[in-house]
Amino acid sequence: MSLSSASIQEDESLQQELHQDGRRLTPQRKRVLELFERRGSGCHLSAEEVHQQLVELDLKVSLATVYRTLRLLADMGFLQELELTEGGRRFELAVADHRDHHHVVCIRCGRTEEFESQPVLEAGAQAAKGFGFKLIESSLNVRAICPDCQS
Ligand SMILES: [Zn+2]
Ligand SMILES: [Zn+2]
Secondary structure (H helix, E strand, O other): OOOOHHHHHHHHHHHHHHHHOOOOOOHHHHHHHHHHHHHOOOOOEEHHHHHHHHHHOOOOOOHHHHHHHHHHHHHOOOEEEEEEOOOEEEEEEOOHHHOOOEEEEEOOOOOEEEEOOHHHHHHHHHHHHHOOOOOOOOOOEEEEOOHHHHO
């Protein structure tokens, strides 16, 4: 999957904004972001996996730096962070039209699958409304054990 020219332009203006904001998208941060962009949305990577891919690209970078970079990119809104109790944290590209989805995560190997569910979205909207909250998003993380890890 490749980026459309529209989203590249959007990225450039975002990068300008970030620059003004005092937070720079350094070459290293860009490298990490590109790794996600090349794979497209729906790809969930752990810090260890990102680190391994950078090492394979001959980039000398520590796991701690990769971790910091991922957190920063999530803070900047480029990546979305999934917090999973046993599986650690995984990161995916933050894409506006790919927000309303949920995850089934294997607690043993971290395999992550996505699904959509209208009832979950409705339950979230109803709950927020019931408490007078302004809804931002409803997402569900289901912890499970994948077929491979069951045997
Ligand atoms: Zn996802
Ligand atoms: Zn598994």
